[in-house]
Amino acid sequence: MSSPYHPQFAPAGDVGTAIMMIDSRLKGIHGGKPKHDPQQQQLIEQFTASLDRKGAKDLLDGVCTLIFMFMTWLRKAHEEHDKDVIEYVVPNLVATLRMMPRNIRPETIPTMAGLVIAAGTGLSPTLWRKQYGDWTEEEMTSLEATAFLVAEHINRIADNPDFATRLITDALSRSDER
Template identity: 70%
Template structure:
């Protein structure tokens, strides 16, 4: 019997916009911008407001889809080396988030760890989270940070600063062709 958190039941959301936001963050870090650019932040806020509630929810679902896809890739890589993805990825993610107290308040880190664990087990992160009620405003930055940290982790494993973005872009292209 399939789980109610099975990815086949999950909305994909707007993966393209979610990927654009994560890629923008990755490029900003690699360009040496460690502080968030106020102008960039305002543009993101304006863009998000322009999407309206449904569009913003689609981007949220898209971010969860990214997390699922990243964890699926990481799980496959870890299994090739007979390693447990949860054992190797979740503690590092939590440690990184703990070093980001402004973006990731400590009270939401367990939710993000659970979200990544669910994805690592092959469950839909957004359906897993939905079991516990609606998303909170306090979870939005940590959700983005989670997707960012997973993408950066993948890029380091692949030794390619654009690998995670390219992987998703290629998957989206392949899906469009089908």
């Protein structure tokens, strides 16, 4: 029986913009820039402020699609070693989010854990989250951090700081060829 939260029923959103934002954050960490580049942060804030309601929704859906794609890759990688992706990803994610109390509100952490668990079990993060109502402003930073941390986890597993980004851009290129 198919779940109403199956990804086939979910909008993909603006995956291209979402991966550009996450890639920018990853490069900020690995590219020799300061960990908090105020100029980069200002550009991202200006861009997101310029989005209309539909653009913002598309970006949110795109970030959720990224998380789903990342967790799908992680699930397959862990299954090859007879390991459970939830067991290896979620505790690290939660612990890392808890270490960021200035930016990540504690009440958003269970939602982010649930979102990653949903994606790790093959459900659409967008549809899973939708059952609890609209996104809140407090969840935006946590959502971006979650996508970043899952991408960084992939990069560490692959021992390549660009692997997660390339995973998505390759998938986008293949979908454009169809």
